[in-house]
């Protein structure tokens with residue numbers, strides 16, 4: 231037997247020591263689970279069951295929060311799971327990544343009275359994680375599959391929520407996506423430390439087991455046309471998200487090691503999923519031992535700085551042109567980033583990148599906040615002669631996203647878009663300017679939140695059902 235194999239046998243042999251160690255882990259897990267269980271009960275029982283559930287009103291899905299908190303406090307988790315699933319297709323994902331401080335928890339009556347919110351998101355995550363663990367979540371079983379089929383472009387939360395709602399009623403569903411894995415920004419945008427990838431894969435595998443077909447690595451507009459898809463299906467949903475990064479065009483922009491946020495985050499997420507990533511493995515997209523500067527102040531910027539910290543960067547700085555009060559990102563994320571050692575350079579704007587071949591530093595200028603602009607926020611105005619320089623081995627641009635030019639990409643100018651490039655829909659039916667083609671999620675709203683994408687996916691499913699029924703009736707008549 232070779233040395234390698236001997237080692238393998240040794241490691242895998244059942245020994246009394248190994249059994250003892252495993253028992254200790256099991257005992258620990260049991261105590262830990264019990265602790266979490268008690269914590270969830272304790273938090274749930276803090277809900278005052280107030281008459282006006284502001285938490286529910288401010289949750290985009292209007293989740294029945296007070297009722298599932300009550301069920302959790304009473305230990306009736308199976309019922310809590312069913313209730314949570316009745317309004318949400320991915321409650322354990324929302325529980326992890328919704329900005330609760332701006333939604334449900336921020337409006338909790340107990341929070342408003344100064345006693346600290348009930349941790350609604352954590353309880354939601356706990357209920358559904360337990361349901362998965364106990365095997366209460368089962369793939370959808372279809373008795374009578376319908377003849378009509380729907381093609382969904384985009385396997386992000388909007389497309390997936392719609393796919394599940396339609397599948398529950400027996401429609402044939404195919405989801406088309408240009409990435410190699412389903413999940414959209416859940417899989418390649420949001421970092422693993424906020425949303426573990428096994429959680430996303432558990433959901434998408436459940437949808438596959440429910441009979442939804444996935445065609446990955448297929449870009450609509452390049453590998454297949456919208457018209458070809460329309461011929462294959464009775465209705466189409468466009469849920470392609472927004473991916474065009476906003477740019478700062480300043481001198482030195484063509485230097486190496488200046489990356490858009492999605493390139494950096496996708497590489498990191500792919501590594502987490504076990505992929506080979508050439509530009510990470512050769513060090514180019516790896517923050518380890520480097521001075522990292524992230525430009526931008528939204529949640530994507532926070533994900534980039536916190537990912538850099540986890541990659542053992544030498545220093546991490548975040549440059550934002552407004553102040554802390556005017557930052558678009560979640561206050562909790564900024565707080566977390568600061569706790570982890572990120573330095574924020576407020577009221578500053580990049581003016582120039584410096585370096586020979588690769589970027590080596592940035593020239594920033596100081597900003598003061600002037601009169602409100604069209605968005606109602608104070609207008610950033612440069613302060614004269616206020617330039618200063620900071621070191622940078624990698625610069626990550628996280629300035630937000632715009633929609634891609636879909637009419638052009640799909641080679642279909644019948645598809646009407648707003649002047650921002652988002653798809654125009656009939657606000658009642660969510661149908662686009664093309665008959666039988668619907669749209670939902672970020673591609674309609676602009677960059678938004680997962681919980682809104684799920685809401686849109688559920689709403690558009692209802693409109694598609696009405697449409698499919700109406701064309702079925704016309705055929706019979």
Ligand SMILES: Cc1cc2nc3c(=O)[nH]c(=O)nc-3n(C[C@H](O)[C@H](O)[C@H](O)COP(=O)(O)OP(=O)(O)OC[C@H]3O[C@@H](n4cnc5c(N)ncnc54)[C@H](O)[C@@H]3O)c2cc1C
Nearest residue numbers: 384386387388407408414415450471671672678679680683
């Ligand atoms: C870095 C980052 C962090 C975020 N963090 C949070 C967070 O913590 N909490 C939160 O609530 N929200 C967060 N968001 C926002 C959230 O991820 C999005 O609002 C949400 O994913 C939008 O869902 P969607 O289904 O509309 O689009 P997406 O999730 O973007 O999915 C669109 C899918 O369409 C596919 N696609 C696009 N074009 C084509 C084509 N031509 N052919 C085939 N497929 C195509 C894409 O590959 C993608 O899989 C974050 C966003 C980013 C960028």
Ligand code: SF4
Nearest residue numbers: 289324328333334351
């Ligand atoms: S979906 Fe989001 S906003 Fe709604 S209850 Fe859950 S965490 Fe709160």
